[in-house]
Amino acid sequence: MALPYDPQQIEPRWQEYWAHEGFAAVDTAGEKDLYMLMMFPYPSGDLHVGHGRNYILGDCLFRMFLMQGRKVLNPMGWDAFGLPAENAAIKRNIHPHEWTVANIGRMKDQFRRWGILYDWDKEIASCEPEYYRWNQWLFNRMLESGLAYRGKSPVNWCPSCRTVLANEQVVAGGCERCGTPVEQRDLEQWFLRITAYADRLLEGLDRLPDWPEKVKLMQRNWIGRSEGCDVRFAVEAVAEPLTVFTTRVDTIYGATFVALAPEHPLVERFRATAPDPDFGEFVDTLKNQTRLQRESEGGDKAGRFTGAYAVNPFSGERLPIWVANFVLMEYGTGAIMSVPAHDERDFAFATKYGLPIRLVIAGPGMGPDTVLSEAYSGPGAVVNSGPFSGLASEESKAAMGAFAEERGFGARKVRYRLRDWLISRQRYWGTPIPVVYCADDGLVPVPDGQLPVVLPTDIEFGGSEGNPLERSASFTAATCPKCGKPARRETDTMDTFMDSSWYYARFVNPHIRDAMIDRERVARWMPVDLYIGGVEHAILHLMYARFLYKVLHDFGMVPGDEPFTVLFNQGMITAKSKVSGKLEKMSKSKGNVIAPDALISRYGADTERVYTLFMGPPEKEVEWTDDGVMGAHRFLQRVWGLQDIVAESADRTGAAGATEEILVATHRAVKRVHDDLARYHPNTAIAAMMELINTMAEQQAAASGAALRQAYETLLRLLHPIAPHVTEEIWRILGHEGSLLGAGWPSFDAALLAKQQVTLAVQVNGKLRATVAVEPGLGAEAAGAAAREAVAKWLEGKEVAKVVHVPDRMVSFVVKG
RNA sequence: GCCGGAGUGGCGGAAUGGCAGACGCGCGGGACUCAAAAUCCCGUAUCCGCAAGGGUGUGAGGGUUCGACUCCCUCCUCCGGCACCA
Numbered sequence: 001m002a003l004p005y006d007p008q009q010i011e012p013r014w015q016e017y018w019a020h021e022g023f024a025a026v027d028t029a030g031e032k033d034l035y036m037l038m039m040f041p042y043p044s045g046d047l048h049v050g051h052g053r054n055y056i057l058g059d060c061l062f063r064m065f066l067m068q069g070r071k072v073l074n075p076m077g078w079d080a081f082g083l084p085a086e087n088a089a090i091k092r093n094i095h096p097h098e099w100t101v102a103n104i105g106r107m108k109d110q111f112r113r114w115g116i117l118y119d120w121d122k123e124i125a126s127c128e129p130e131y132y133r134w135n136q137w138l139f140n141r142m143l144e145s146g147l148a149y150r151g152k153s154p155v156n157w158c159p160s161c162r163t164v165l166a167n168e169q170v171v172a173g174g175c176e177r178c179g180t181p182v183e184q185r186d187l188e189q190w191f192l193r194i195t196a197y198a199d200r201l202l203e204g205l206d207r208l209p210d211w212p213e214k215v216k217l218m219q220r221n222w223i224g225r226s227e228g229c230d231v232r233f234a235v236e237a238v239a240e241p242l243t244v245f246t247t248r249v250d251t252i253y254g255a256t257f258v259a260l261a262p263e264h265p266l267v268e269r270f271r272a273t274a275p276d277p278d279f280g281e282f283v284d285t286l287k288n289q290t291r292l293q294r295e296s297e298g299g300d301k302a303g304r305f306t307g308a309y310a311v312n313p314f315s316g317e318r319l320p321i322w323v324a325n326f327v328l329m330e331y332g333t334g335a336i337m338s339v340p341a342h343d344e345r346d347f348a349f350a351t352k353y354g355l356p357i358r359l360v361i362a363g364p365g366m367g368p369d370t371v372l373s374e375a376y377s378g379p380g381a382v383v384n385s386g387p388f389s390g391l392a393s394e395e396s397k398a399a400m401g402a403f404a405e406e407r408g409f410g411a412r413k414v415r416y417r418l419r420d421w422l423i424s425r426q427r428y429w430g431t432p433i434p435v436v437y438c439a440d441d442g443l444v445p446v447p448d449g450q451l452p453v454v455l456p457t458d459i460e461f462g463g464s465e466g467n468p469l470e471r472s473a474s475f476t477a478a479t480c481p482k483c484g485k486p487a488r489r490e491t492d493t494m495d496t497f498m499d500s501s502w503y504y505a506r507f508v509n510p511h512i513r514d515a516m517i518d519r520e521r522v523a524r525w526m527p528v529d530l531y532i533g534g535v536e537h538a539i540l541h542l543m544y545a546r547f548l549y550k551v552l553h554d555f556g557m558v559p560g561d562e563p564f565t566v567l568f569n570q571g572m573i574t575a576k577s578k579v580s581g582k583l584e585k586m587s588k589s590k591g592n593v594i595a596p597d598a599l600i601s602r603y604g605a606d607t608e609r610v611y612t613l614f615m616g617p618p619e620k621e622v623e624w625t626d627d628g629v630m631g632a633h634r635f636l637q638r639v640w641g642l643q644d645i646v647a648e649s650a651d652r653t654g655a656a657g658a659t660e661e662i663l664v665a666t667h668r669a670v671k672r673v674h675d676d677l678a679r680y681h682p683n684t685a686i687a688a689m690m691e692l693i694n695t696m697a698e699q700q701a702a703a704s705g706a707a708l709r710q711a712y713e714t715l716l717r718l719l720h721p722i723a724p725h726v727t728e729e730i731w732r733i734l735g736h737e738g739s740l741l742g743a744g745w746p747s748f749d750a751a752l753l754a755k756q757q758v759t760l761a762v763q764v765n766g767k768l769r770a771t772v773a774v775e776p777g778l779g780a781e782a783a784g785a786a787a788r789e790a791v792a793k794w795l796e797g798k799e800v801a802k803v804v805h806v807p808d809r810m811v812s813f814v815v816k817g
Numbered sequence: 818g819c820c821g822g823a824g825u826g827g828c829g830g831a832a833u834g835g836c837a838g839a840c841g842c843g844c845g846g847g848a849c850u851c852a853a854a855a856u857c858c859c860g861u862a863u864c865c866g867c868a869a870g871g872g873u874g875u876g877a878g879g880g881u882u883c884g885a886c887u888c889c890c891u892c893c894u895c896c897g898g899c900a901c902c903a
Contacts, residue, residue, distance in 0.1 A: 172900090214898085217821065221899060228903080246903060259903090299818085299901060324901095331902045338903085344818085345901055417902055538898085614841070616830060620823090621896085628829070631841050637856090684831070687840035694840090697857095761836040766884045768836055804883050810835050814883045 002647075002733070005640035007604020011725040015112050018724075023066060023741050024117040026073050028508050032524045033071035036062060037504055039533030039541070040077045043103040043125075044084060047110045049594045049608065049624060050573035050586040056612050057570055057682070058532050059116040063721035064677055067745040073525060075507040076111070076118035078104050080127035081496045083161060083177060086429040089461040096429045100127055110596065115605050115724050124510045126499035127429070131506070133452030134516035135498050136434040138548075140445050141555060143435075147193045148423075150443065154263070154329070155189055155422055156182040162466065163426040164189055166495060167419050168222075168540045173290065181290050190433055190492060191420040194547045198223050198416045200561070201546055210566040212619075215538040222539050224417025229401050231337065231410040233258060233310040235266070235321070242266060242310055242321075245332035245415060248342065249404065250396040253385035254360035255337040256350065258310045258321045259303065262286040263329035270306035270321075279304050279323075286325055301326055301349040312337075313409040314400070315386060324349060332415055340375065347375035360384050361393050421544065423495040426467040428459060430493030438480035438487040447481050453489070467491050500541055501548040504528050504563060516557070523559045531564040534572070542567070568680060571621040573612075583623055594624055606723035607633040613682035613722055635686075636726055638693055639719065643730060645700045646712050654704030662707040664756055665695040666714050670748035673718045682722060689719055709734075714746045761810040762787040764794045780805040787811035 018024075038058045041051070058074075065072045078100075085096035092099075104125065111118065124131055142148035156165045160180035164187060169176040194201075202223055205216045228247035235242050244258065260267055262283045271280050282304050303324035310319050319337075326345050327336055340350035340357040350357055359370055363380040382388050382396045391399060404410025424433070432453040434446035446453055456475040459468045469475055469491040478489040502517075508525045509518035533541075542564075549563040574583040578591030586593045599608050611632035616622040672688035696703075696711055713734065720727040720740040731740050755776060760783060762770045770790040774783060784803050788795065795815060802814040 214821065218898060221820070224899095224902065226902075244903080248903080301901085326901045326903090328902070336903045343903070345903075348901095415902080417899095535897085614829090620830095622829075625829075625842080627842055634856095635841085641856090683829095684840080687831075690840055759836075763835080763884065766882090768884095771836060802883065804835090806835060810884085812835080812883050 002640065002643040005637055005726070007606060007725065008601065010729045011113075011115065011600075011605055014725045014728050015115060017728075017739070018115075018117055018741075019112070019120075021739065023739070024062075024074055024119040025121060026071055026119055028073060028518075028521050028525055030071070032073075034065060034530075035073040035508075035525050035528050036065070036530040037074070037507070037528045037532070038076065039531070039537060040079050040500065040503060041107070042082055042084070043078045043080055043100055043107055045103040045106055047107060047596065048586050049596055049599065049612065052114060052596060052608065053573055053612050053618065054532060054534065054570050055111065055116050056114060056609050057618050057680070059114070059724075060609070060613060060682055060721040061530070061677070061680070062117060063724060063741065064745065066741050067717065067720065067743065069744070073122075073507070074118060075122040075124075075510070076120070077122075077124035077503060077507065077510075078107075078126065079496065079500050079503075080104070080125040081132075081430045081493075081499055083427065083429070085127075086427060086461070089429075091462075093461065095457070095459075095461075097127065100125070113600055113605055114596070115609070122507055122510045124503065124506060126496070126503065129452045129454050130511075130513070131503075132431040132499065134502075134506070135431040135494055136446070136451045136453060137448060137516055138502070138552075139434060139494070140448060140451075142192060142551065143445055145555075147196070147551060149191055149193065150188060151191055151420075152186065152188040154184045155187050157185040157187075158182050161427075164422060164424055166422045166497075168421075168543070181293075183290050189422055189424040190494075191422055192547075194421045194544075195416060195418055197547050197550055198225065198418050199414075200550055201418075201543065204546060204550070204562050208562060208565075208567070211564075212535075212567060212569055215535065215542065215567060215569065218538045219543055222418060222543065225414060226416075227412070227414050229397075229404060229410055230333070230413045231313065231404055233313060233319070233337070236309045236311070236318075238266070238269065238308070241409075242335055243333045244335045244337045245413065246337055248339065248397070249400040249410075250382060250388075250393045251339040251342045251360050252312065252314050252337060252400065253388070254339040254341045254358045255312055255317075255319060256340060256356040256358055257338045258319050259324040259327045259336050259338050259346075259349070260306070260321065261327040261329040261334040262323055262325070264323075264327075264334045266321075266335075267306070267323055270308050274304060274307045276304045279306075283323060286323075299326075299348075301345065301352055303349060303353065313404070313407070320355075322349075322353075330419065331417065341372055342375055342377055344375045344377065347372075358384060421495075421547070423498060424492040425495055426491075427493055428455065428461075428468045430496055431498065432469070432475075433490045433492050433494060435490040436478040436480060436487040437490065438483060438485065440485065441480055441482040441487075444480055444482050444487070450481065469493070497541060497544045498548075501545045502552065504531075504545070505549075505552065505558060517552075519557055522557070526558055527560055527562060528564045530566045530568065532568045532570065535569040538569070568619070570618045573615075573622055573624050575624045586624075599629065603629060603633045604636075604725070606636055606726045610635060610686065610723055614686045615683065617681055617683055619680075635690060635693075636723060638697075639715070639723075640726060640730065642693065642696060642712055642715075643733060645696070646705070646709050646734075649700065649703070649705040649708050652705045654707065655702045658699040658702035659704040659707045661695065662699050662703045662711050664752065665692050666707075666711040667748040667752050668692075669718065670714060670746045671750075671753065674745075674748070677721070685718075686722060689715060716740065717743055717746050758808045760787060760808070762791050763810060763812040764791055765815060766812070769794050776808050778807070780807075783807070783811055787813070 038054055062074045080100050085100050088099045089096045139148055156170050158165055158175035158180055160178045170182050174181050226247050228245055229249040230243050230245055232241040232243050303322045306321045308321045310321050312319055338346040340346040341359045342361055361380040362383050363376050363378050368383040379393045382391045382393055388396050401412045434453045436444050438444055456472045458474055459472055476489050478487045480487040505517045505522050508521045512518050545563055550561045552558045553561040572585045575586055575592040577584040584590050611629050669688050669692040673685040676685035692715055716727045716731055728740055757773050758776045760772050760774055761768055772786050772790045774786055783805055798815040800813050801816050804812040
């Protein structure tokens with residue numbers, strides 16, 4: 001009898017062995033084979049079973065690749081800058097660096113206990129100067145090429161995190177991190193010109209067939225390209241014209257007013273002359289609203305007449321100019337032409353304020369005089385539009401655009417929803433922006449030779465408001481690199497998404513000191529072949545990374561211009577929230593965190609791995625249940641127990657039928673596990689292995705010892721990527737030397753599987769009436785005959801009109817009468 | 818509101834247009850045991866039937882097809898994204 005299955009005793013030993021033998025180490029000086037990567041985590045400290053899903057899936061695939069003899073780069077590092085460290089510093093008076101390093105230690109230990117292998121020689125942490133100096137170096141290059149700039153504009157300010165945020169980091173009007181409603185502030189800040197890459201970011205998506213459609217769609221929507229036309233309207237009594245952006249020039253004869261965003265510069269001209277006494281107050285109220293407040297008004301339209309008129313350049317018509325709450329300064333020109341008949345918002349506004357509604361596009365069943373009860377925004381025939389009447393709306397768009405260009409009062413124009421990436425942060429724990437301000441020379445970049453600009457350590461956290469860097473005399477006091485006089489150092493740090501936008505290229509040769517990346521090696525090892533991470537990064541991280549990779553490409557530093565060939569998004573693991581009672585993502589505040597420690601000490605890491613991979617397809621969201629863990633553990637117990645069966649049967653010749661059945665079941669399992677893992681479905685791969693052990697259990701008394709042993713050893717190899725510790729242990733007990741990682745990946749005999757008997761389904765008029773077991777590869781006639789016999793009673797006295805035969809699958813009779 | 822994705826036993830989930838419910842959990846019954854746990858065996862969509870067998874069944878309704886969980890149309894529900902983007 002084998003000893004009882006005792007994961008506590010087995011697992012630490014193998015973890016030590018793998019680390020010692022260096023299975024994950026790969027020399028990138030050699031040729032590339034495969035580069036796989038998990039999104040590097042923020043070192044928050046404790047990992048729960050939900051985090052485990054990502055890493056366990058990655059490790060499963062990694063081990064399979066290793067067994068297949070592939071040379072795989074599979075590194076791990078830390079997205080180590082960010083607010084939690086700084087908040088911990090404020091709260092508990094620990095330096096962020098110390099806090100971060102301690103957390104990294106805990107997380108590495110957790111990875112080890114999960115049995116997860118990485119090439120730790122390539123570990124990087126973005127908070128170390130050796131790493132972030134290259135953020136600064138890249139920033140200098142972008143500054144030189146005009147891709148980084150300092151600009152003043154209304155920006156999102158989170159009063160709780162006390163910093164500005166990029167657009168991508170504002171979710172439903174609140175801060176992505178803490179949910180606090182963001183305020184708009186006019187500040188001078190650092191931006192990266194991602195909008196210059198908008199079209200290339202869109203076009204690149206078409207070359208990523210192995211990314212989830214969902215992610216590509218989200219990015220397309222975020223970039224929000226729209227083709228339209230800028231049209232200039234003359235304004236009565238004002239010298240300069242007013243430019244509006246529209247995607248529907250074809251409706252311009254239907255414009256009955258013009259609307260301005262409250263922030264539009266022209267609005268101030270009319271403050272004194274507008275007819276409504278509360279005009280100024282109205283404008284000020286709108287300007288002071290947070291984005292959230294404006295959105296919370298739920299689409300209610302409000303506006304005021306400015307008292308001024310604009311002239312429609314097409315018709316010469318005078319149109320009243322209004323200020324309206326639904327016009328956004330951030331998009332287009334901050335001014336629109338309003339066509340109530342063909343735009344829902346304009347219709348609502350016109351109805352509320354009694355402005356005219358004029359039909360200019362006649363949709364199906366409409367004529368020039370149709371009275372609308374709601375806006376019609378579809379295509380149709382152009383009517384009431386002077387010389388353009390009679391055209392189709394699409395033709396008219398082109399014709400009117402060309403006309404405006406000829407006459408010089410308009411131009412066709414492409415606009416984007418995407419804004420430039422605001423990278424300034426008024427926080428300590430990030431990469432210092434390498435710039436100084438000199439009284440004589442103004443803004444001066446810190447020369448490459450003086451990098452890195454290192455974060456000071458003489459910092460007092462907590463207490464007073466604002467960025468602690470501003471209070472560090474040693475940091476702010478700088479020397480102007482141009483004139484040598486005293487200067488003030490920039491205290492803003494970079495958005496941490498900067499760090500994660502290029503780390504994958506650094507991993508190829510992470511410790512070089514004289515360059516950001518090793519161009520020669522990166523040319524061979526990039527792009528990442530398989531990138532695994534959560535869908536929450538669909539826009540933020542993945543769009544910034546694509547952007548910076550294109551920039552690196554333009555600088556001649558990397559080979560292609562897309563960094564990740566295959567993207568795999570794993571779903572969340574949820575559990576019942578103690579607060580809401582609903583299924584939610586695990587988090588401390590919801591009291592639904594399952595820590596792996598107790599689980600591992602009770603059942604072992606292999607059990608957690610099996611359960612995590614068995615719960616469902618990894619891209620789907622799944623609920624964690626304790627009963628399911630038991631099932632996984634029972635499976636491993638059964639695998640362990642098969643040792644006895646194999647030992648007892650060692651010398652038995654066995655019955656031919658049972659032996660054949662074991663053999664076929666083994667090959668079938670190999671094929672299924674192989675196919676299922678290749679499509680990232682370990683759940684069905686595990687099911688296939690369960691079927692194999694069920695067959696082994698059924699045939700254990702009758703099959704030959706050799707076949708049982710062969711089946712068992714094959715199973716161990718198939719199972720190793722999923723449950724590495726227990727399989728290594730049994731492999732040794734069976735008398736093998738070394739590791740399963742070097743034991744090869746099993747192959748299957750396709751010919752053997754192909755010659756097995758098949759079961760034909762036999763249908764009569766589409767209903768299943770019988771099944772027949774036949775030899776594979778049977779022709780239509782022979783299969784038809786066998787099937788006819790099986791369903792004779794259903795065919796009796798009827799005329800067979802048609803027979804459909806799908807080889808090795810089914811025969812279908814269509815009968816009459 | 819717009820754009821995606823998903824609805825299959827008591828539960829998690831399987832099924833290149835070809836035997837719906839693999840595999841697991843749970844449950845019921847049995848074996849072992851003084852007993853329990855563990856383990857093992859049998860059963861488990863639903864309705865009629867002692868059974869053999871048959872009817873029904875993949876959110877609802879229609880359609881294409883010899884044949885639909887799978888493809889098309891309409892609708893419902895849930896989840897996710899965007900949300901006055903002109």
